[in-house]
Each structure stands twice: as C-alpha cells, then as structure tokens.
Amino acid sequence: MMQSDDAVLAEAAGWRGAGRGVALATVVATWGSSPRPVGSQLAIKDDGAFIGSVSGGCIEGAVVREAIEVIGDGRPRLLEFGVTNEQAWDVGLACGGTVRVFVERLD
Amino acid sequence: MRQDLLQRVLADVAAKRPAVVVTHLTTGAQALVHGDGGAQGDPLPAAALAAAREALAADQSRTVDTPEGPLFLHVFSPPLRLVIVGAVHIAQPLAHMAALAGYAVSVVDPRRSFATKDRFPGVALSTEWPDEAMARIAPDARTVVITLTHDPKLDDPALAAALRSGAFYIGALGSRQTHARRLERLGALGFATTDLARIHGPVGLDIGAVSPAEIAVSILAQVTERRRRGAPA
Incomplete structure (x- = not known):
C-alpha cells in the first residue's frame, strides 16, 4: 500500500529504534507548480534506503545524498530546488516549480 | 528531530x-x-x-x-472521515480507495449479511441503523457521507442526518429518477431546495463508469474535487 506521511514518520521511528542512522526531509515551502504539497516527507536510512516523497521523483536522489551527509554531521540543512538552480544542483524540477526542503537528523 | x-x-x-x-x-x-x-x-x-x-x-x-x-x-491533523452507508459491492472498492487517499473510512449497514469482516477486511464496520450510526459519528466539516443502498429506509435517515450536519460532501447513489423521488421525500421532511442541493446525486463525476471499481473512482474523484476546489460557485 502507498505510504501516507504518518507512515513515513512511523517507519523513520522504527529505523532509528533499530539503531540505524536516519534523516527526515520535509517540504517546507513551494512556489509555482510542484508535485508534493508543503509538509510532505521523505525518511532516509543511513544505507540510502528511503520512504515517502518530496517531489514526483525529480529530486529524491539529491535529497538522499544530502541526507546521508546530515546523518553524518548532524547539522540540519535547508535545500532549494528549482529549474533556475541547475547550476547549483545537478537536479531540478521538470514542472518548473521550486521547492524548499528541510533535512534534519533523527537524534 | x-x-x-x-x-x-x-x-x-x-x-x-x-x-x-x-x-x-x-x-x-x-x-x-x-x-x-x-x-x-x-x-x-x-x-x-x-x-x-x-x-x-x-x-x-x-x-x-x-x-x-x-x-x-x-x-x-486527524484524517478526514468518509462514511459509507450500504455495505454493497461498490462500497468494497470505495472503502479501499478512500483509505488510500487518506480518509478514515467507516461502513454502516444494519444488514449483517452485507456488513461482514470478510467483505470489508480492516474497515470500521457498524451494523447500527443509519440514524443511530449518524448520531454517534456526528459528521462535521471534515466528514464525507455517501449512501449506496438505494433503499429509502436506509439511505433517507442517513441523508437527513448528513443534511443537518456540516458534512462537506454528501452523495447518494441512484439514477436521476431515483434521486428525484428521494428529493421529494426529503423535501416532505422539511428540507429546503438549497439544503437538498448539497446532495450530489447521482453520486460521482460523469465519466461513464460501469463496474463497481469504476463507480468508486468517479465518486472519489468528485469528493476530491469538492475537497480541493471547494463548493461549486
């Protein structure tokens, strides 16, 4: 079954409870058309496994890479993705929107 | 965190x-x-x-x-609630799809042969009469009420309770003829035309749906439209 955002949090709690490094990524703002609304979440495990979504699949790869860094150093990051950002990031949103994603470690 | x-x-x-x-x-x-x-x-x-x-x-x-x-x-926030009156065939895919869309689904049908766990695994089932069930459920602005029985004894009390509540979507299965007769009966109970206009009947978007699953799609699509776009102007 598809995961609701509550299920994403429950899965993250389960991973952390099992002793894994876990990060949470949350859509905190969007501009223009974007596939997932504010509040959408992606949970990332230290081995790169993830559940949930913060886009239609366009930026999850980059968010997971950043999340692995966050799991390592514990420093939260605020990321922004949009078509205008292609120089800064190797991914963008095909839909033309912009999303801001907060990534934090589950401590 | x-x-x-x-x-x-x-x-x-x-x-x-x-x-x-x-x-x-x-x-x-x-x-x-x-x-x-x-x-x-x-x-x-x-x-x-x-x-x-x-x-x-x-x-x-x-x-x-x-x-x-x-x-x-x-x-x-707690999930929106979706109440289905009538544990009929269409209710089976509708309960499943609505749960996928994030609704807390409950199915009401006093006919015990319809409202069985085998037919509705994992769904909150009630065999109360619709008026009792609706009094307990107390629909509010975060609630959807859909009647599927075609039986006035079951559908009408549920619809009357829904109309007296703030339910944001009310729908009733049945042909245009069936719906016209239903509106006459509810009108006789004292509901004004503007109240009755809250009922989506025949329920669902007109997409030519035939099978129970397709009809469930058309109903959930209309509920989604109402939720995301608000009441029609």
Whole structure:
C-alpha cells in the first residue's frame, strides 16, 4: 500500500529504534507548480534506503545524498530546488516549480 | 528531530489529536504545540505559539518569517472521515480507495449479511441503523457521507442526518429518477431546495463508469474535487 506521511514518520521511528542512522526531509515551502504539497516527507536510512516523497521523483536522489551527509554531521540543512538552480544542483524540477526542503537528523 | 518528540507526534496522530511541530529552519530548534497552547521541546520565538495556533486552525502547514528567523509549522491533523452507508459491492472498492487517499473510512449497514469482516477486511464496520450510526459519528466539516443502498429506509435517515450536519460532501447513489423521488421525500421532511442541493446525486463525476471499481473512482474523484476546489460557485 502507498505510504501516507504518518507512515513515513512511523517507519523513520522504527529505523532509528533499530539503531540505524536516519534523516527526515520535509517540504517546507513551494512556489509555482510542484508535485508534493508543503509538509510532505521523505525518511532516509543511513544505507540510502528511503520512504515517502518530496517531489514526483525529480529530486529524491539529491535529497538522499544530502541526507546521508546530515546523518553524518548532524547539522540540519535547508535545500532549494528549482529549474533556475541547475547550476547549483545537478537536479531540478521538470514542472518548473521550486521547492524548499528541510533535512534534519533523527537524534 | 529528537526521537522523544517524534514519539509524541506519533502518539498524537494515533490519538487523532491535532498538533503542530514548529521547526526553526536555521537553528533546527524544534517543539510540539497543541491547540490548548501547551508546548514541549526547545524554547520557541515569541511569535511561534500564535502562528502555530493559526496554522492549526487553518489546517495548513506553512513557513512563516519572524524577527528571530524562519519557522516551519508542520500541522498534523486527524484524517478526514468518509462514511459509507450500504455495505454493497461498490462500497468494497470505495472503502479501499478512500483509505488510500487518506480518509478514515467507516461502513454502516444494519444488514449483517452485507456488513461482514470478510467483505470489508480492516474497515470500521457498524451494523447500527443509519440514524443511530449518524448520531454517534456526528459528521462535521471534515466528514464525507455517501449512501449506496438505494433503499429509502436506509439511505433517507442517513441523508437527513448528513443534511443537518456540516458534512462537506454528501452523495447518494441512484439514477436521476431515483434521486428525484428521494428529493421529494426529503423535501416532505422539511428540507429546503438549497439544503437538498448539497446532495450530489447521482453520486460521482460523469465519466461513464460501469463496474463497481469504476463507480468508486468517479465518486472519489468528485469528493476530491469538492475537497480541493471547494463548493461549486
């Protein structure tokens, strides 16, 4: 079954409870058309496994890479993705929107 | 986020208790705020509590800028409820699809041969009469009520209760003829034409649906439209 955002949090709690490094990524703002609304979440495990979504699949790869860094150093990051950002990031949103994603470690 | 805070959020979700997680987007400081103004976690900027309560009332997660930096307000609201009266064939795919779309689904049918666990695995089932069930469920502005029985004895009391409530979507299965007769009966109970116009009948978007699953798609599509776009002008 598809995961609701509550299920994403429950899965993250389960991973952390099992002793894994876990990060949470949350859509905190969007501009223009974007596939997932504010509040959408992606949970990332230290081995790169993830559940949930913060886009239609366009930026999850980059968010997971950043999340692995966050799991390592514990420093939260605020990321922004949009078509205008292609120089800064190797991914963008095909839909033309912009999303801001907060990534934090589950401590 | 700290694990203890996450556990509290999950407990709120399980208890269907509205809550807001407030996160300072530059420092990562975080706290959980409830409707009564209670807060647990890190100290929050002065503006945070009022902003959290506003986000809770609007049922909308958002980022707000404060003199002390940007705050993200993540609202966790109980799921919308979807009540199906009539444990008929169409109710089976509809209950499943509505649960996928995030609704807390319950199915009401006093006919025990219809409302069985085998037919509706994992669904909240009630064999109360619809008027009793509706009194208990008390539909509100976060509730959908759909009648599927075609039987006036079962559908009409449920529709009457839904019309007296703030339910944001009311739908009734049945042909145009059946629906016209239904509106006559409900009109005789004293409901005005403007009240009766709240009932979507025949229920669902007109997409030529034939099979029970297709009809469930058309119903859920209309519920979605009503939820996301509001009442038609």
